[in-house]
Amino acid sequence: MSVPPFTIRPAAPRLEGPSGPVLVAPGVHWVGALDPGLRSFDVILKTANGTTYNSYAVRGSEGVAVIDTVKAEFADEFFARLEAVARYDEIRLIVLNHLEPDHTGAVPELLRRAPQAQVRLSPRGLPMLRALLKDEFELYDIKGVTTGQSVSLGDRSLQFYTTPFVHWPDTQCTWLARERVLFTCDLFGSHYCDGRLFNDLVGDFRFSFEYYFDRIMRPFRSFVAQAIDLIEPLDFGIIAPAHGPILRSHPRDYLTHTRRLISSRLASETGSEKTLLIFYVSAYGATAQLAQAIHDGAAESPEVRVSLFDLEGGEIAPFLDLIEEADGIALGTPTINGDAVRTIWEMLAALVDIETRGKLGAAFGSYGWSGEAVRLVENRLQGLKMRLPEPGLRIKLHPSAAELEEGRAFGRRLADHLTGRAAPREVDFAEIAAR
């Protein structure tokens, strides 16, 4: 076989990365793994050059702590790097900042090799760790920790900050005060793989940082705000996330930038008014007439700013920015083939990308004989953890004058629920049970 004149190598820089552990700060090593081949993460986001699973080993005068591990397929790489900086019998503490499999893939084996280690995690991680370890859970020293608690490694200690829902309910951050390193797990991460590891050395990962925020953190933005409030006072010199570059150059800029990302994307101009957005789709105009009536009824309330949109005239993404800022939404759809129409489902599917919990939701629509759509939309809105104080409004075919008045009354009641003026209602069990 003839030797080719050149060898084909991947164009991306340093995707192979360092073969051993990498010093992050005195006594702190990166012992994670690179996954340059990954293209789709958690099904919901893409990455053009893979990701990293960052795990860290912290050495104190009285033992070693391991902070998070890696995805299971990369366990060998992780163990090889860990063994280069510590013996298993030196491991005193294992901190699990998050129980998602991309960080816990090596945990069961690590515990078999270092069974003496204390495992510390947020209380909400306990049921997940039980599910991961099964019977072995009982073999180890596992405890939930909350903000303010710490574990000493002798000359340095690790302190915990409970920051739920900076992805899952179990997420927390860990602070190494002596070296001013903040381990944030998914928070401040990016799916960006570059073996040079540090933000001042790697390629341009700015859009990866924002895209990761959009897909992973945006649905929890009020929790991200709480987490940032909690950790902002820490005088960190390095942010060590579990994905992508380690932020050692201007780390506070990433916190400030994330604050911008969680703030409103739209110019804020509604002041103290409540906002209600009405979206509809209509084939023959019946649902459109109903939407207009609901709009008119709600708009009678001066404290409510009401907007009406034909969903087919817009794209989902800008509507999401609007809904994220709104206090309530009402969705109108005819029943077509026993279902809500596709555009409405596309909108409902996209709502997982933003925080909807606690917003007011309502559904309405015209139908011909069976009218399933409204109830289906209501179920979905409830699944999005919205409150639905008014049972959906269904009208057969085109609305009569009386039915349009019903629509206006429905709009007025939605406005009252938004302003807190809704009259308290009392109903019987039987009536509710029939719903």
Added chain:
Amino acid sequence: MDKATLTFTDVSITVNVPTGTRIIEMSEKVGSGITYGCREGECGTCMTHILEGAENLSEPTAFEIRVLEENLGGKDDRLACQCRVLGGAVKVRPA
């Protein structure tokens, strides 16, 4: 049948319920933001803040207490899929 009342403040509705009703049986139907996941007292999704009448609810089991603790519930929080209304008036909102 003994009666009790259960008020969901987030949708401003009061339901007259037979004693023994679980909060989750009503919260879903009245459209309250109290939602559920497992319905078996494991996931903590249905955590509910009791505004009034906590004494009118069934005592939490050891398992409910553990799940509440692990989900960082406060002293006035209960699992809607677990606790039953035993009488009187109870007022709740999503936790």
